Amino acid sequence: xxxxxxxxxxxxxxxxxxxxxRGVTRDVxxxxxxxxxxxxxxxxxVHIGYAIQKISPQEARTAWELYDQMLAAGD
Amino acid sequence: xxxxxxxxxxxxxxxxxxxxxKIMNVCGGHERSITMAGLRTALPANIELIPGPxxxxxxxxxxxxxxxxxxxxxxxxxxxxxxxMLRVPVNVPKNDIxxxxxxxxxxxxxxxIASPLEAVLIARQQPERPVVFFAAGFETTTxxxxxxxxxxxxxxxxxxxxxxxxxxxxxxxxxxxxSGFDALIAxxxxxxxMGLEEWRFIPDKHGLPCAVAGFTPESLLAAMYSTLRQLRxxxxxxxxxxxxxxxxxxxxxxxxxxxxxxxxxxANWRGIGSIPASGFSLRDACAAHDTRRIFPSCxxxxxxxxxxxxxxxxCAKVVLGKIYPNECRLYASGCNPRHPIGPCMVSDEGACRIxxxxxxxxxTQGKAAQATASxx
Numbered sequence: 111x112x113x114x115x116x117x118x119x120x121x122x123x124x125x126x127x128x129x130x131x132r133g134v135t136r137d138v139x140x141x142x143x144x145x146x147x148x149x150x151x152x153x154x155x156v157h158i159g160y161a162i163q164k165i166s167p168q169e170a171r172t173a174w175e176l177y178d179q180m181l182a183a184g185d
Numbered sequence: 186x187x188x189x190x191x192x193x194x195x196x197x198x199x200x201x202x203x204x205x206x207k208i209m210n211v212c213g214g215h216e217r218s219i220t221m222a223g224l225r226t227a228l229p230a231n232i233e234l235i236p237g238p239x240x241x242x243x244x245x246x247x248x249x250x251x252x253x254x255x256x257x258x259x260x261x262x263x264x265x266x267x268x269x270m271l272r273v274p275v276n277v278p279k280n281d282i283x284x285x286x287x288x289x290x291x292x293x294x295x296x297x298i299a300s301p302l303e304a305v306l307i308a309r310q311q312p313e314r315p316v317v318f319f320a321a322g323f324e325t326t327t328x329x330x331x332x333x334x335x336x337x338x339x340x341x342x343x344x345x346x347x348x349x350x351x352x353x354x355x356x357x358x359x360x361x362x363x364s365g366f367d368a369l370i371a372x373x374x375x376x377x378x379m380g381l382e383e384w385r386f387i388p389d390k391h392g393l394p395c396a397v398a399g400f401t402p403e404s405l406l407a408a409m410y411s412t413l414r415q416l417r418x419x420x421x422x423x424x425x426x427x428x429x430x431x432x433x434x435x436x437x438x439x440x441x442x443x444x445x446x447x448x449x450x451x452a453n454w455r456g457i458g459s460i461p462a463s464g465f466s467l468r469d470a471c472a473a474h475d476t477r478r479i480f481p482s483c484x485x486x487x488x489x490x491x492x493x494x495x496x497x498x499x500c501a502k503v504v505l506g507k508i509y510p511n512e513c514r515l516y517a518s519g520c521n522p523r524h525p526i527g528p529c530m531v532s533d534e535g536a537c538r539i540x541x542x543x544x545x546x547x548x549t550q551g552k553a554a555q556a557t558a559s560x561x
Contacts, residue, residue, distance in 0.1 A: 113214045113400070114325075114374050125336070139302060141332045142439040155377070155430060158267075159300025160329035162436055163377050169429045176401045179221065
């Protein structure tokens with residue numbers, strides 16, 4: 111449960127960000143990110159629907175490559 | 186430029202190391218990456234990677250799950266929980282309902298969710314019906330639950346909280362001097378929320394190397410190299426091998442939400458017993474959303490028997506890193522992901538489930554079996 115998924119913010123409405131990752135879109139809470147200015151285009155790490163930290167585009171890409179490998183190897 | 190996994194492995198193989206070094210991780214995500222990447226077979230044979238207390242589902246007290254089952258069966262409510270929790274069995278006489286999944290099959294209104302946002306949505310869709318959110322998890326998961334309450338949850342939504350802190354279990358192992366490890370890989374996303382500094386007690390108080398790692402093989406190998414080199418040079422410190430996410434003080438907003446909604450209390454860990462200051466409970470300000478205050482009838486103090494794992498199940502020893510998953514008496518011998526007996530075989534973060542996913546099918550002792558803990 112402690113895995114975080116990197117997503118890109120497409121639009122922000124209050125504390126809710128509409129995010130995308132690999133074609134999947136989700137509404138994500140930014141309520142725990144009030145000390146970090148965020149804008150459309152930024153990448154965030156999402157855990158159970160809440161952003162926990164900002165991440166660079168490169169780091170987001172690296173993380174997704176790992177998850178692809180894990181999904182391919184999973185049971 | 187960052188190094189590749191192969192370069193890190195070359196660096197580790199070049200180190201002049203003691204005969205035997207045990208490195209513990211305390212995160213199911215770490216254990217999954219280690220197993221799926223086959224790191225155990227790639228490292229020198231004298232390095233042991235031990236999965237420790239890194240699975241919140243595995244240590245969720247049996248009495249809490251029983252309480253959730255009874256609530257769902259006896260009260261006119263909707264119960265929501267993270268999917269992993271639905272399959273975890275409790276100890277009841279044969280033919281009694283032993284999991285939330287079985288309670289659901291018996292007609293209880295139980296729904297798996299993936300986010301507190303879904304709990305809020307379900308509560309809003311049925312404002313006249315109580316919704317109980319059974320929330321088990323470590324800090325990374327408990328912080329969003331706190332955020333949900335601080336932001337303002339619907340009146341009909343309450344939380345049956347089973348939140349735990351990761352570091353006190355490691356502290357308990359070290360304080361008891363039965364830790365059985367020489368270095369610690371600290372959990373990346375717990376540290377993202379709670380901060381790097383939470384782990385400073387490992388080098389400062391116990392003189393052991395510690396490095397926070399992310400979830401790529403490169404980040405994990407960097408953390409292993411760091412701790413091994415610290416051991417080699419006799420100079421221990423707290424290293425951050427996940428700087429892209431982990432800040433010294435973590436996520437201050439998330440921590441403020443935790444402090445506002447919850448307090449730290451002594452807490453029971455399934456199979457282990459009570460660990461001081463290792464759990465969260467809801468503050469009085471959140472009493473209106475505290476399931477235990479709204480439905481006290483379903484809390485059964487008689488069930489609070491520390492160490493309550495199913496008969497024959499060695500999950501407690503697995504969780505504490507005392508044995509490897511396939512050293513459990515039941516591993517692949519009655520217990521498997523299709524028919525899990527202990528919680529470590531249920532959760533995606535349980536070490537037994539992860540080793541099974543990694544292709545380990547034999548129930549033999551120790552290191553020989555470890556060698557097969559790589560993708561099949």
